[in-house]
Amino acid sequence: MARLSYLDAGRAALAEELARDPLVWAIGEDLGRGGVFGQYRGLTETFGPDRVSDAPISEAAILGAAVGAAMTGTRPVVEMRFSDFALCAVDELVNQAAKARFMFGGQARVPLVVREPIGMWRSSAAQHSQSLESWYAHIPGLVVACPATPADNKGMLKAAIRCDDPVVYMEHKNLWGLEDEVPDDPDYLVPFGEARIVRGGGDATIVSWSAQVHVAAAAAEALAGQGIEAEVIDLRSIWPWDKERVLASVARTGRLLVTHEAVAVAGFGAEIAATVAERLGRDLKTPVRRLGAPRAPVGYAPPVEDAVRVSRDAIVAAVTEMMR
Amino acid sequence: MMHRIRALEEVALRGLADKVVLGAIHPSIGQEAVPVGVMGHMSADDLLLSTHRGHGHTLAKGASATAMMHELLGRVGGNCGGKGGSMHIADFEVGMLGANGVVGANIVIAAGAAHAIKLRRENRMVACFFGDGAINRGPFLEGLNWAAVFRLPVLFVCEDNGYSATTRTATMTAGAGPAARARAIGVPAVEVDGNDVLAVDAAAAELIGAIRAGDGPRFLHARTYRITGHTGADPATYRPAGEVEAQAHNDPIGRARDTLLAAGVAAAEVDAVRAAALAEMEAAYGSARAAPYPPADQAFVDVQDIGSPAVEAY
Ligand SMILES: Cc1ncc(C[n+]2csc(CCOP(=O)(O)OP(=O)(O)O)c2C)c(N)n1
Ligand SMILES: [Mg+2]
Numbered sequence: 001m002a003r004l005s006y007l008d009a010g011r012a013a014l015a016e017e018l019a020r021d022p023l024v025w026a027i028g029e030d031l032g033r034g035g036v037f038g039q040y041r042g043l044t045e046t047f048g049p050d051r052v053s054d055a056p057i058s059e060a061a062i063l064g065a066a067v068g069a070a071m072t073g074t075r076p077v078v079e080m081r082f083s084d085f086a087l088c089a090v091d092e093l094v095n096q097a098a099k100a101r102f103m104f105g106g107q108a109r110v111p112l113v114v115r116e117p118i119g120m121w122r123s124s125a126a127q128h129s130q131s132l133e134s135w136y137a138h139i140p141g142l143v144v145a146c147p148a149t150p151a152d153n154k155g156m157l158k159a160a161i162r163c164d165d166p167v168v169y170m171e172h173k174n175l176w177g178l179e180d181e182v183p184d185d186p187d188y189l190v191p192f193g194e195a196r197i198v199r200g201g202g203d204a205t206i207v208s209w210s211a212q213v214h215v216a217a218a219a220a221e222a223l224a225g226q227g228i229e230a231e232v233i234d235l236r237s238i239w240p241w242d243k244e245r246v247l248a249s250v251a252r253t254g255r256l257l258v259t260h261e262a263v264a265v266a267g268f269g270a271e272i273a274a275t276v277a278e279r280l281g282r283d284l285k286t287p288v289r290r291l292g293a294p295r296a297p298v299g300y301a302p303p304v305e306d307a308v309r310v311s312r313d314a315i316v317a318a319v320t321e322m323m324r
Numbered sequence: 325m326m327h328r329i330r331a332l333e334e335v336a337l338r339g340l341a342d343k344v345v346l347g348a349i350h351p352s353i354g355q356e357a358v359p360v361g362v363m364g365h366m367s368a369d370d371l372l373l374s375t376h377r378g379h380g381h382t383l384a385k386g387a388s389a390t391a392m393m394h395e396l397l398g399r400v401g402g403n404c405g406g407k408g409g410s411m412h413i414a415d416f417e418v419g420m421l422g423a424n425g426v427v428g429a430n431i432v433i434a435a436g437a438a439h440a441i442k443l444r445r446e447n448r449m450v451a452c453f454f455g456d457g458a459i460n461r462g463p464f465l466e467g468l469n470w471a472a473v474f475r476l477p478v479l480f481v482c483e484d485n486g487y488s489a490t491t492r493t494a495t496m497t498a499g500a501g502p503a504a505r506a507r508a509i510g511v512p513a514v515e516v517d518g519n520d521v522l523a524v525d526a527a528a529a530e531l532i533g534a535i536r537a538g539d540g541p542r543f544l545h546a547r548t549y550r551i552t553g554h555t556g557a558d559p560a561t562y563r564p565a566g567e568v569e570a571q572a573h574n575d576p577i578g579r580a581r582d583t584l585l586a587a588g589v590a591a592a593e594v595d596a597v598r599a600a601a602l603a604e605m606e607a608a609y610g611s612a613r614a615a616p617y618p619p620a621d622q623a624f625v626d627v628q629d630i631g632s633p634a635v636e637a638y
Contacts, residue, residue, distance in 0.1 A: 025443060050443060056473060061432040061466035068436025071421055072371065074443055076436075095426050096433060103412040104422060105404030106626040143630050165628040192630050240631030275638075 002184050007039050007176040009150040013157035014040070014077060016186050018047050021075065024161055027053040028062060028079025028115075036081055037117070037176055063089035063114065067096045070112040070166075077161060083116035083132045083170060097166040098141030113160045113167045118146070119211055119261055120298055120305060121173035129298035129305075131210070131262035136168045137239045137271070143167040143192055144239040148213040150180045152236055155190030162189065172211040193240035197249075201229035204255035204319050207246055207272055209235040212261045212310065219315035228323055238268045243275060250276050254285035255322050259310050264292025286322045291315060325363075326356040326521065326577050327601035329380040332389055335605040336379070336396055336410075340556040344613060346398050349410045350377040354519075354551030357576035358483050359384040361524025362451055362544070365532045371419045371437050371450040373430040376411050377483075378423035381453050386418035393608035399615035406618045407626075428458040431467035431480070438476035438541075449477040449535050457488025459502050468509045468541070475540035479531055480506065482543070483518065485550040490562045506543035518546030519576040522583065549574060 004012065017024050026040065032054045034041035043052040055062050059080060066076040080086040086093070093114060100108040118131045136144045143165050147153040153171060160167040198217050201224075208216040213234040220230040231249050235241050250256045256276050258269035269290040276288055293308040333353050339345035352359075355377070363384035366372070374381040383389060387403060395402030395413050402408070403415045414422040421437060424430040434452030441448050458464055459482065471478045482502040486493060499505065503513035512534070516527040524546060531542035549571045553560035560568075572578075581594050624634040 023444075056466070056469055058432075058466035058470060060463050061435060061470045064429065064432025064463060064467070065436030065439055065470060068373070068421070068433035068438070069440035069443070070436075071433075072437045072440035072444075074440045091426055091429055092432065096424075096429055099412075100422065101628070102626045103404060103408045104414040104416070105402070105407045107404065107414055107416040108422070140627050140633065143628065163630060165630050240636075243636075 001181045003179055004150050004182040005176065006150045006153050006171070006178045007037060009154040009182045010039050010157050010171060011041065011043070012182070013154045014161070015043060015046065017158055017161040018043065018051060020186070023073065024075045024077065025051045025053065026077040026079065027055050027066070029055050029057055029081060031055070031079060035079060037173070039176070040079070059085055059088035060092055063092035064096065066112045067092060067100065067110055070110045071100060071108050075111045075161060077113045077115065080114060080116045082128050083118045084127050084130050086114065086116045093166070093168070094139050098139050102141060109164050110166045111164045113157070113169050115169045115171065117173045118170045119172040119174055120309065123300050123302065123305065124298070125300040126297040131260070133170055133238055134262060134266065134268040137268050141166065142239065143237065144170070145192060145237045146170045146172070146210040147236060148172070148175070148210055148234050150178060151182045152190050152196070154182050155188045156192070156236065159189040159191060163192070170210065174211050190236065192237040193242055194236065195242035195245040196234040196236055197245070198232040198234050199230070201231040202253055203228050204230045204257060204322060205233060205246070205249040205253045206230050206315065206319070207233045207235060207256065207258045208260060209238060210261065212259055215310065215312050216259055216315060218312045219319070222312065222316050223319055226320065228319060230319055241272070246272065247276065247279055250280055251283065254283065256284070256288045257291065257315065257318055257322065258288070259291040259315055261310065262292055263295050264290055265295045267292045289318050289322060291318055325360045325384055326580060327598045328389065328604065329356045329360070329383050330577060331598070331601040331605040332383060332392065333379055335609045336393070337556050339397060339609060345396050345556070347409045347411065349396065349556045350554065351552045351556060352377050352380040352550070354571070354575060355483055355485060355548045356380050357521035357524050357580070358481065358518045358546045358548055359453070361521050362479065362481055362528040364525055365528050366449070366451060368418050369448050371421055371448065373421055373434040373437065373450065373452045374423045375430060375454055376423060376425060376427070377455065378413060378453070379410070382413055382415065382420050382423070385415070385420045387415040387420055389604055390608040390611050391415070393605070393612040394615055397612040397615070398617060399612050400618050401612070401615050405622065407622060428454060428461035428463040430454065431458065432463045432470065434478055435467045435470040435476060438471060438478040439474060442474065442476055449479065449532065451479045451481060453481045453483055455488065456482060456484040456486065456493040456497070456502060459505060460497060464505070465509070468506060468511050468543070471541035472510045477535045478541045479528070479535055480511065480541060480543045482545045484545060484547050487550060487554065489554045490558075501545070503543060503545040511541050511543045513543035513545060515545045515547070518548035519574050519579060521576055521580050551575070
């Protein structure tokens with residue numbers, strides 16, 4: 001174990017995989033200087049500019065070239081800088097990467113990782129703050145990962161690089177500095193579709209992912225002070241998502257709250273709520289609840305930005321109400 | 325080869341009329357000299373990225389006509405098991421990495437395939453075909469710039485048939501055209517009469533020689549003409565009267581025939597090539613018609629390993 005930040009855990013994961021497999025390489029704008037957030041710092045120096053490469057400001061080409069390079073036997077990791085900019089490469093991801101294997105009748109594999117940092121990061125405003133994970137959960141062919149902890153950012157990025165499917169890998173910008181213990185086993189892999197129980201509890205189940213997990217955990221802490229024991233589940237990946245663990249928990253608690261930073265309307269919380277309602281509806285003690293952002297762009301001024309955050313207090317209030 | 329492409333598409337058009345070719349097909353009748361002239365300089369190791377109008381590219385790259393016909397009919401035995409159809413045909417065995425339903429999307433993919441070749445220090449190249457309409461999409465700029473910046477082994481081939489679907493491309497394209505745009509990005513470009521198979525062959529030889537010498541990407545602008553409509557179902561009434569007729573003398577197959585006859589080749593010999601091509605495609609068509617559709621459970625195969633719908637679709 002080593003104490004690492006979320007950012008350094010991701011950097012270590014990539015460095016280990018670059019060292020392990022000569023077919024792994026990374027490309028994106030500004031990587032030669034460490035990338036916009038420093039998550040590539042030192043890697044070009046260690047592995048050379050061919051393997052950790054600068055790219056032109058050509059999101060479609062970064063992702064499209066990765067598709068071609070992945071089909072030609074390499075394992076590219078592409079950096080899109082912000083999930084907002086990855087929208088310039090939606091054709092390459094949705095129509096090309098996600099479809100090639102199927103439409104070519106199994107002839108192609110597209111083992112690429114698309115790193116697209118998500119989330120609100122103080123005053124980044126409307127075009128640098130979005131959480132778009134549910135868009136990609138909707139697309140057959142893609143795996144969608146949203147790590148919440150340093151250990152997961154290491155184990156999931158390594159798993160993503162070793163995976164033969166295209167993986168949309170969404171790190172949360174507000175977590176870069178978060179520190180925790182991270183395993184240093186070079187084969188530490190976190191499998192997709194296995195949720196993590198952040199905290200046990202028998203009164204209600206709170207499901208979340210990415211940075212919102214920490215808000216949910218803080219809410220559970222506050223609820224415990226009121227004598228309410230909420231179980232907090234970090235999904236880690238939303239496709240695949242760990243239905244079994246969620247259903248087992250809700251079967252026990254009889255109450256489900258899903259919370260995410262993304263807009264609530266058509267967010268992935270809706271999928272979870274619907275699944276739980278379909279499978280366990282009759283046994284629920286109270287109707288399922290969702291807490292996501294209102295359907296509004298993210299604002300620049302702090303009060304405007306905060307108005308679309310799902311706060312700890314909002315979660316506490318919702319669960320308290322569900323207990324009545 | 326030009327006869328084989330022509331015959332494959334003539335039979336495929338009949339298949340459309342017979343309602344056994346299921347989706348849209350985009351014939352390249354009249355454009356056959358371009359892929360034939362280029363692909364003569366490529367081996368099975370080299371890679372190809374193609375377009376919606378890709379039957380000629382695919383056949384010239386070495387794919388089996390029988391497998392292609394099965395694919396066009398959506399049958400077992402197709403190159404993609406009947407799951408791709410005309411617009412997603414691919415044959416990785418012969419280095420054909422896919423047609424594409426999205427105009428221009430293959431340009432950046434081709435750059436990436438060439439990037440992988442460079443990273444792996446292999447001695448191969450990539451050819452990327454696209455139409456005159458595709459040069460107005462962003463990936464054209466992004467892909468050419470990428471290939472030039474990284475000095476990648478790609479030949480970009482613009483098959484300029486004058487039309488973007490039903491629109492005269494010239495009415496919607498500013499500037500001096502595809503070659504000028506390529507040169508502006510630093511990719512050396514050659515313009516050629518794309519209906520003269522010997523001229524295409526010679527131009528491709530020169531450009532591919534430079535690519536194989538490690539000089540980076542090259543661009544071929546081939547002027548040609550689409551004799552049919554945009555799709556097999558398009559009567560192309562938007563074309564001015566007499567335009568197609570005026571092109572009659574310009575058919576690449578007719579021109580090659582004239583060249584051969586002038587060189588002393590017997591007409592019967594040339595006709596025999598055409599007859600053999602037709603017989604081959606008729607047999608392929610018969611084989612495809614007799615083959616079954618893939619079973620419904622193929623809908624869940626080859627989607628993804630993790631989170632596969634074969635395990636759980638919801
Ligand atoms: C991104 C995109 N936009 C529009 C279309 C619809 N479309 C299919 S083919 C075509 C015309 C393409 O013209 P060109 O690139 O010259 O190729 P050609 O059909 O002439 O071979 C259009 C507009 C598409 N397939 N993809
Ligand atoms: Mg055209």
